Amino acid sequence: MTLSIEGRTALVTGANRGLGRAFVDGLLARGARRIYAGTRGDAPWSDPRVVPLTLDITDAAQVQDAVARCPDVDLLVNNAGILRLDPLVGAADDSAARQAMEVNYFGTLRMCRAFAPVLAANGGGALVNVLSIASWVAPPASGGYGASKAAAWSMTNAVRVELREQGTLVVAVHAGFIDTDMVTRVRAPKASPSDVVAQVLDGVAQGAEEVLVDDESRATKAALPRDLEELYPRLQQVWDARRRGPRS
Template sequence: MDITGQTVLVTGANRGIGRQFVLEALERGAAKVWATARRPETLDFTDPRIAPLQLDLTDHASVVAAAAAAHDVTVLVDNAGIATGASLITGDLVDARREMDTHYWGTLDVIREFAPVLAANGGGAIVNVLSALSWFAAPGSGAYAAAKAAEWNMTNAVRLELAAQGTLVQGVMLGAADTDITANYDGPKIDPRDVPRSSFDGLAAGAIEVVVDDWSAMVKASLAGDPAEFYTKMRELLG
């Protein structure tokens, strides 16, 4: 799929990777971009091809209203997310539930409501922005990693279910990007612009999974090995 001429909707478009998806879509000639946020007044885009739209993944009525308004969407980018830093054992279960409600249930709700829209417009594509933490866990990431793991396999499942309507479902894997959400992380970070570039290049090639950075590639390659060896290596890398 070529982004040129497409109508793209991006969740969590007000900052970070979501903002870069909006800008990259415009750079590649998208006809229109629905830029969504819980508070659309925080969006500061000026390009006339951008249409701001309220969307809160955790509010079903908001999701339904967004799908009704954005009935011309051909590419859905599920980017919105949170990172509470909650521990699964000692952390607040409210935070763990917020992670799952956002990354899994919220993203699934958006996909369910927009699937008929995409079907009506020829099939289109869905991009789910995932994480290398879909495949492993690190200290301080328990709730986030569990939610992303659920979102990853949900991505695989909806890909199978939506194949018949001609919708390409792509999962995008990355480690840390240099955004607000990783401000307190001291490890290596990629340029957030690399994420939409890799994703859209993948759509053009029909790729169902895009591994953006070396960190994610390393984690993926480890999955066939002994997890004890992998976590020993992680302790050495992460301290």
């Protein structure tokens, strides 16, 4: 199943900054007819093809309102997400872990459920879920984020099976670091948001069910059968070094 971007009507969640904003720009550049830009605040666009939409994906009423206001969507990009730096055991309470699940898992699932009938009514279309390498390798410093992305990966795979009959292409996007506000404190190679978007839109156009945007995501997926031997020793070293603190 292939899906040209030109002439599509897209809805992007978390569209006001970071990767979401790059999705809006990329969709405009590829000739999308209309883009509903979901935001919780300011809407920084002047292009008439961009229609701002107040949308907090944890708010069931706002999601239902979005369905009513966007009946022509045939490309849903579930991009909105949060990351809080909190370990699982060492956190003061479980609020970060719950919040990550609320947004990254339940919010994304809410959008999939709400817009599946809209996509069906518009010929099937495509649904893109922005996941992470944290779906596969759990970051100890932000354990709730990893758990929520693992849950969202599992959900994406199940939703793909459910929606195949209605002709919806369900695309999982996995990335290492992307150069956005979410990881400003990280000092490591980061993909540019526009490059990630280009790969995702190419993937959608080619009917890809999974887009691995960088070496990190490709290597991580390839290492899954040996994750405890290959992926976790490096994480353990970083974690142990952080616990020891700077040497005097």
